[in-house]
Amino acid sequence: MSAKNGLDPAQALRDNDLQVTAQRMAVLRAVFERQHGTAHDLAEDVRREIGAISRQSVHDTLTLLTERDIVRRVQPAGSAARYEIRVRDDHQHLACRLCDMLVDVHRTIDDPPSVVPVDDGDFIVDEAEVIFWGICPACQTPTA
Numbered sequence: 303m304s305a306k307n308g309l310d311p312a313q314a315l316r317d318n319d320l321q322v323t324a325q326r327m328a329v330l331r332a333v334f335e336r337q338h339g340t341a342h343d344l345a346e347d348v349r350r351e352i353g354a355i356s357r358q359s360v361h362d363t364l365t366l367l368t369e370r371d372i373v374r375r376v377q378p379a380g381s382a383a384r385y386e387i388r389v390r391d392d393h394q395h396l397a398c399r400l401c402d403m404l405v406d407v408h409r410t411i412d413d414p415p416s417v418v419p420v421d422d423g424d425f426i427v428d429e430a431e432v433i434f435w436g437i438c439p440a441c442q443t444p445t446a
Contacts, residue, residue, distance in 0.1 A: 318370040328352045329363045330387075333373055338384040338395075338404040378404065378433050394431070398438035407434065 311330040315322045325348070332347035333339065339347070345360040364385055367373040371390065377383040378397045384404055394407040419427065 314372050318372060320366070320370065324352055325355055325359060326363055326367070328355070329360060329367065330372070333364075333367075333385045334387050337386045337388075337406075338376070340382040340384060342382070344385065376404065376431075376433075378402075378435075394434065396434045396436060396438075398441055399435055400437055400441040403438045403440075405438075 311327050311334075312322045314330065315326055320326065328348045328351045329344065331351065332344045336343060336347055341357070341361050341364055344364070345355065345357045348355050348360055364373060364375070368375045368385070374386050374389045375383050376386065376395060378395070381397070381402050381404075386406075388406070396405045396407055397403070419425075
């Protein structure tokens, strides 16, 4: 993740009034490189990049980045939370029931929301999160 591809982790941190640290930069790069990674997966990636870092530090950083809307947290029912860089856009996810693979469903922002509550209880609805469930192509293929 670098400024050349339009994503600058240091600038994303500065824009959100966060101190730029090696740990935060490594976590952001890990999320970018492994879209939909679990905290465990991301911690392993960060350790390979910068060496020792506690799993709790990675969790704390992911929580902070999620709270600041730099990273999006997605948690399909019955699965570990996953993290992605794509925030502030209207996209959904497909989840495999067998292997837990999670992939983006691309939509344009002009599409109407796929789910609209009949009675919003005077809420101002600003987001809908839909996860489509099924069986991915790899899990559909019978093993020999």
